[in-house]
Amino acid sequence: MRFRLETRYADYDTKGHVNNAVYLTFFEMARHRVWVERMNGDADFPFIIAEATVRYVSEAMIGQALDIEITTSEVRAKAWVWSYVIRMVDGGRVVAEGRTVQVMFDYKAHRAMPIPDGVRAQLAGV
Amino acid sequence: MRFRLETRYADYDTKGHVNNAVYLTFFEMARHRVWVERMNGDADFPFIIAEATVRYVSEAMIGQALDIEITTSEVRAKAWVWSYVIRMVDGGRVVAEGRTVQVMFDYKAHRAMPIPDGVRAQLAGV
Amino acid sequence: MRFRLETRYADYDTKGHVNNAVYLTFFEMARHRVWVERMNGDADFPFIIAEATVRYVSEAMIGQALDIEITTSEVRAKAWVWSYVIRMVDGGRVVAEGRTVQVMFDYKAHRAMPIPDGVRAQLAGV
């Protein structure tokens, strides 16, 4: 699934680039769009992030529109992997790519839990 | 009370200045230092912010050390005002100043509450 | 002019509210929409913020859609005031309101400059 990214002036650093930490926020925005808007999940996510990786491929300067693609690339018993590619809207140049590992989490019992079947089915469609 | 501000690279914008919104975060850091370290309060504040004002006086560029002074400037029945001045450590030039209005808040009853006497006494010393 | 606000999970604090400092970022987003999209200005603004005020009226919780209205409320020789109102999309309850004072700035000469006539005309339409 691909979304347009709404960047903010505060995302850019002293060199006019998107600050490196902000890419994880962009990934989080994509998770939110998928989870809340496509999977009808709660905005307060019932999963935790176990690992995140970003590879910075080329520069995104202020004023350049970006979009982000999110794909389910692996589903395990209690966790799944989402992969991301951020591209320039104009021309499609890849700006960054990465992946995050999500662990389904039972906040009451405070431990990982199996991915419910309904969620599993939806993840396959992302 | 005066504290040294630990700024972050991400606080600076494309022009090398502290981003305007970050000053409210600096004010929040000063509140935290006062409330948690001096007044022995909880890091999850039992008050809400009703109003905030910042006046941007001069530029703070990356690499320039800053400190912040916080003073109780008014105490009412359920609310109080803290005033802030941010200065260059080197030379004392004022960078920004402002104020925030705090309202003591009962999160269970979900409404404003009178400032407890112990807090009132401590506020006088800030 | 009124815009839908795209909030981020990272905007919310430990109580599920939009963090107080983030409202200044919301104001900045509205300035960007007006300046870049409606006034055809550069994303790297040619003005500085001299003063900002936010009044926090009611809570915005995670999952609640917000919009922001920005209006030119005063135009002086070298500066102008923009006023903002943030409301719940659903029902129109006011969440926050505020104002910022912008000063037209010549970054080469490093000083305030008169508002160009073209900008002045456009400001009247905001």
Next chain:
Amino acid sequence: MRFRLETRYADYDTKGHVNNAVYLTFFEMARHRVWVERMNGDADFPFIIAEATVRYVSEAMIGQALDIEITTSEVRAKAWVWSYVIRMVDGGRVVAEGRTVQVMFDYKAHRAMPIPDGVRAQLAGV
């Protein structure tokens, strides 16, 4: 080298945890401490980040003091790797760990450049 991390209220999310993206900012703070304070470098870094990974090991809740250890774990011709471990000050429990790849960058020529010998020698001491 190990530093105390000054966290901010805005770093914490709706569940009272440090937001996942903020760990990259914590890594950036460690780079700043090393580069500016120990290696006498410029606060506006002359390197870019090519890759970043974070592994989230355990929760850091609001009010719990954290420190960060940064170590040079690999030095190549034009790039080097810094590794990070974030721990609870009280008890030493690991909260997160990760690594970033830095590429020495010539901003005028706009391309990667060999690591200067002086920098190489200093990196060995981190």
